[in-house]
Amino acid sequence: MRLNSYEFMIARRFLVNGRSQTVLIILGIAIGVAVQVFLISLMDGLQRNLIQRTIGSSPHVTIAPPLSSPQPLGIGGGAIDDYQRPLKTEESEILSWQRYSDYLSGIEEITVAAPMINGNGYIEKGRSSFPVLIKGVTLPEADVIYKFNKNTVSGDPRPGGNNVLIGRASSDKSGLKVGDTFYLRNQTGAGDYFSIKGIFDLGSSAANNMVVMSLDRAQNFLDITGISSIEIQVHDVFAADGLAESLRGSLSQVKVESWQERNQELLSGLQAQDTSSAMIQFFVLLSITLGIASVLAIIAIQKSRQLGILKAMGTNDKSAARIFIIQGFSMGFFGALLGILLGLGMTSLFMFGTKSSGGPTYELKITLTNILLPAVLAVLSASVAALVPARRAAGLNPMEVIRNG
Amino acid sequence: MDDIIILEKINKFYGDEVVFQVLFDIHLYIKRGKFTTIVGPSGSGKSTLLNIIGLLESPTSGKVFLDGQDVSSLNKDELAACRNEKIGFIFQFHYLLPEFTAIENILIPYWIGKGRPPGEIVDRALHLMDRIGIKKFSGKYPNQLSGGQQQRVAIARALINKPKIIFADEPTGNLDSKTSNLVMELLKEIVDEQKTSLVMVTHDPNIAAGADRVVEIVDGRINSDSLHSN
Ligand SMILES: Nc1ncnc2c1ncn2[C@@H]1O[C@H](COP(=O)(O)OP(=O)(O)O)[C@@H](O)[C@H]1O
Ligand SMILES: [Mg+2]
Numbered sequence: 001m002r003l004n005s006y007e008f009m010i011a012r013r014f015l016v017n018g019r020s021q022t023v024l025i026i027l028g029i030a031i032g033v034a035v036q037v038f039l040i041s042l043m044d045g046l047q048r049n050l051i052q053r054t055i056g057s058s059p060h061v062t063i064a065p066p067l068s069s070p071q072p073l074g075i076g077g078g079a080i081d082d083y084q085r086p087l088k089t090e091e092s093e094i095l096s097w098q099r100y101s102d103y104l105s106g107i108e109e110i111t112v113a114a115p116m117i118n119g120n121g122y123i124e125k126g127r128s129s130f131p132v133l134i135k136g137v138t139l140p141e142a143d144v145i146y147k148f149n150k151n152t153v154s155g156d157p158r159p160g161g162n163n164v165l166i167g168r169a170s171s172d173k174s175g176l177k178v179g180d181t182f183y184l185r186n187q188t189g190a191g192d193y194f195s196i197k198g199i200f201d202l203g204s205s206a207a208n209n210m211v212v213m214s215l216d217r218a219q220n221f222l223d224i225t226g227i228s229s230i231e232i233q234v235h236d237v238f239a240a241d242g243l244a245e246s247l248r249g250s251l252s253q254v255k256v257e258s259w260q261e262r263n264q265e266l267l268s269g270l271q272a273q274d275t276s277s278a279m280i281q282f283f284v285l286l287s288i289t290l291g292i293a294s295v296l297a298i299i300a301i302q303k304s305r306q307l308g309i310l311k312a313m314g315t316n317d318k319s320a321a322r323i324f325i326i327q328g329f330s331m332g333f334f335g336a337l338l339g340i341l342l343g344l345g346m347t348s349l350f351m352f353g354t355k356s357s358g359g360p361t362y363e364l365k366i367t368l369t370n371i372l373l374p375a376v377l378a379v380l381s382a383s384v385a386a387l388v389p390a391r392r393a394a395g396l397n398p399m400e401v402i403r404n405g
Numbered sequence: 406m407d408d409i410i411i412l413e414k415i416n417k418f419y420g421d422e423v424v425f426q427v428l429f430d431i432h433l434y435i436k437r438g439k440f441t442t443i444v445g446p447s448g449s450g451k452s453t454l455l456n457i458i459g460l461l462e463s464p465t466s467g468k469v470f471l472d473g474q475d476v477s478s479l480n481k482d483e484l485a486a487c488r489n490e491k492i493g494f495i496f497q498f499h500y501l502l503p504e505f506t507a508i509e510n511i512l513i514p515y516w517i518g519k520g521r522p523p524g525e526i527v528d529r530a531l532h533l534m535d536r537i538g539i540k541k542f543s544g545k546y547p548n549q550l551s552g553g554q555q556q557r558v559a560i561a562r563a564l565i566n567k568p569k570i571i572f573a574d575e576p577t578g579n580l581d582s583k584t585s586n587l588v589m590e591l592l593k594e595i596v597d598e599q600k601t602s603l604v605m606v607t608h609d610p611n612i613a614a615g616a617d618r619v620v621e622i623v624d625g626r627i628n629s630d631s632l633h634s635n
Contacts, residue, residue: 006516010504017504309500312461313514313562314489316482399461402496403452 007319010310011326018299025295026335029378032288033339036281036374037366038346043277044365047270051237054266055259057146057202059114059231060240061247062262063100064255067092093226094254100230103251109243111233114141117218118228121211123166123174124183124191130174132166133210134186136218136227145233148200148212154178155198159213163197167208171199184211186222281374285381292385296328300389307393308401321390328386329379336375343371408470409570409602410435410458415467417453417625427453428625431467437569440593440603442613445622451606452574454622458604459492459572460484472569489518493563493601495573495592501547501555501562508534508543511561518566526565533561537591553584560592570602577609585609 015022094100097115104113117136122129139158143149148157148165155178159165166176176182178196185191194213202208219225234240237259244258260267300307307320347364410433417428427450435441443451456462457469460476469476472491479487488494493514501510511530515522522530534540537557539550547555556576563571576592577585589612596603605612613619614633621629 004517005521006513009516013504305500306502306504309502310513310517311485312488312494312500314485314517316485318482319517399456402456402461402500 004319007322008326011323011330014299014303014306014323015327015330018302021295021299022331025292025331026338028291029288029332029335029382030338030342032284033336033374033378034342034346036284037340037343037371038350039277039280040370040374041343041347041364041366042350043273044367044370047273048365050266050270053203054263055237057151057204057207058259059145060234060237060259061232061244062257063094063104063230063232063247063251064228064257065092065094065226066253066255093224093228094230095226097227097230100251100254104230104232107243109234109236109239111235112141112144113230113232114138114145115215115227116142116229116231117215117222117224119218119222119224120187121191122185123170123176123211124185125174125176128174129185130170131209132170132184133206134184134218134222135210135212136215136222137212138215142212142231145231146200146202146207146212148198151200151202152198153201155196157198157200159197159217161214161217162192162194163213164194165198165200165212166196167210167212168199168201169205169208170211171196184221188223192221281377285377288378289381289385292328292331292382293388296324296386296389297392299327300324300392303393304396305401307396308398311396311398312402317394320396321394324390324393325383325386328382328384328390332379332382335382336378339378340371340375343374407437408434409437409472410604411468411470412458413468413470415454415457415464415469417450417457417462418465426625428457428464431625431627433620433627435602435604436617437602438600439617440596440615441605441618441620442616443604443606443620443622444608444613445628449622450625451622455572455574455604455606459494460488486518489514490566491569493566493568493571495556495559495563495571495576497575497578501558503547506544506546507539507550507558510547510558511565514562514566530561530565533564533595534558536595537561553580553588556580556584556588557591560588560595564595564599564601567599568601570604571596573603573605575606575608577607577612586611589615 101113101115104110115138117134119134121132121134123132137146137159143157151157152165153168155165157165171177174182176196178199181193181195183191184194194211200208200212213221215227219227232243234243241258241260244256244261247256307315307323311317311320344366347366351364412431412433415428415431416426419425419427431454443454445451453462457464458471460469460471463477471487474487476484476487501507502513505513508527508530511533512522512526515526531540531543534543537560539554539557539561542550542554542558547558550558556579560576563573573592577588580588592603593615595601605616607613616633618630618632620627
């Protein structure tokens with residue numbers, strides 16, 4: 001198949017000659033592409049924002065001993081029965097956690113691997129008691145995940161000894177303030193006095209119900225020799241499940257869980273959002289395609305006379321068809337180009353708008369795929385739309401024109 | 406063999422349900438380099454005959470030889486290429502492309518066949534325009550030209566590919582007699598110069614009188630065929 005330059009020349013002249021039609025189609029395509037670029041960037045940004053909020057201050061991957069359960073059962077009544085206490089084995093605690101930490105810190109994708117102690121307890125105040133999660137952490141590792149230094153709303157963000165941080169929810173419920181001393185019981189019923197060094201707000205009610213102390217104090221308080229888990233954050237949150245999968249391959253003794261596995265509902269919500277935005281995109285493309293097809297069909301009828309003359313002079317059917325494919329492609333191309341610019345404009349205007357109005361600033365995600373995908377699809381649909389008039393042009397008999405003037 | 410065109414037993418029917426025969430067993434030999442006119446009453450089948458010889462229509466039966474080649478063996482694309490290479494058309498209505506300037510219109514047949522015209526072809530176009538007195542209109546669009554000027558552009562366009570034969574269907578039918586005479590003079594001169602064959606349908610007895618041969622068609626049959634010796 002030989003593309004002859006005259007096909008381009010004639011296609012171009014037809015387009016330039018049909019000025020307002022051409023401009024209208026190109027504008028139509030541009031708006032379609034712009035809407036898609038904006039929509040995809042917005043969706044992407046919102047999703048990332050939502051995910052950031054959900055998992056920003058929580059681990060992306062958690063490594064726990066095989067027998068650990070996410071919510072350790074309290075042993076009721078406070079009576080201590082030594083025989084029922086689990087044995088300290090690698091099954092219930094990570095005893096050799098230093099080895100894991102060393103191994104994990106060697107993995108490029110991981111930003112931090114923080115050892116954690118987790119347990120349940122009660123804050124006692126007067127006659128009431130308030131259940132809390134007890135968390136033992138090391139700094140600065142835990143700060144990478146929970147950002148206590150940023151999220152502390154009053155007091156000092158560094159726990160140590162019997163100085164602990166408590167979450168805003170626990171503070172509100174119990175009425176405890178920075179500087180107060182309180183009695184904290186573990187689930188075996190044993191307890192000790194702690195004083196509040198800082199109060200933090202991590203944004204979620206579960207996290208705001210924590211009492212955070214140093215790792216060794218928590219080990220001692222909860223009678224744990226090893227650690228309860230290793231919490232990991234990674235560079236790319238969406239790579240977390242992949243990393244978890246590969247860690248499962250290399251670490252057979254422990255349970256590895258990614259945030260995706262823990263947040264199935266969020267993910268299926270996001271999936272639904274993806275599906276609906278894909279549907280919107282599909283219909284935008286469909287209307288672009290139909291619009292171009294109808295306008296090009298009109299152009300093909302308007303240009304029948306010219307096509308008849310060209311065919312009499314030796315233009316063959318394929319060339320006649322290509323003249324219209326080229327027109328469709330060109331309009332798609334220039335429409336997409338303009339659409340990208342418009343879309344970027346809309347996106348930055350939106351970001352500027354939300355920023356200056358003081359609302360939540362979404363980082364709209366402008367990526368190459370977000371821009372190129374709608375553009376390429378628009379060019380393709382424009383070319384496909386051009387098949388309609390192209391077929392007409394190919395089938396035109398020059399005699400119809402020459403006979404009828 | 407010195408015949409550019411040979412028609413053997415050409416029949417043409419129109420219509421599917423009501424079949425209507427337009428041409429009946431036409432035999433015609435046309436010599437190379439000559440000026441042949443086809444005359445006859447309106448509706449007698451002159452244009453149909455010309456379009457069949459010009460490879461724009463196919464006969465219902467019979468054979469067409471153009472420049473020694475049996476064209477019934479050619480497919481649509483080959484017919485198109487053959488029209489482009491060997492044939493120039495001049496129609497009653499000029500049929501220029503309104504989107505293109507005069508010189509661009511003249512160059513289009515070259516462009517279709519061989520791609521972007523090189524300088525010497527552009528020069529040839531300008532020379533042709535000069536020869537028929539329209540060089541100063543080369544940058545004008547068809548709607549900026551008079552009927553006679555448009556028809557002269559169409560003549561130059563028909564000549565650009567140095568065709569073996571030119572078919573003209575009442576090329577002066579829309580022109581006043583003065584312009585008509587001028588256009589005919591120019592056409593005959595150039596055709597003579599280039600030794601191109603010319604087949605023209607006309608109603609004008611003066612034009613027929615100036616031709617080498619007059620073929621008269623009546624009701625789809627050749628009624629008379631006279632050679633002029635000049
Ligand atoms: N496409 C067609 N379908 C049906 N009849 C046609 C068609 N083209 C021409 N005719 C008929 O064929 C006859 C000859 O037409 P034409 O060759 O144009 O005659 P002329 O050029 O001598 O005036 C006319 O009666 C015309 O109506
Ligand atoms: Mg006629």
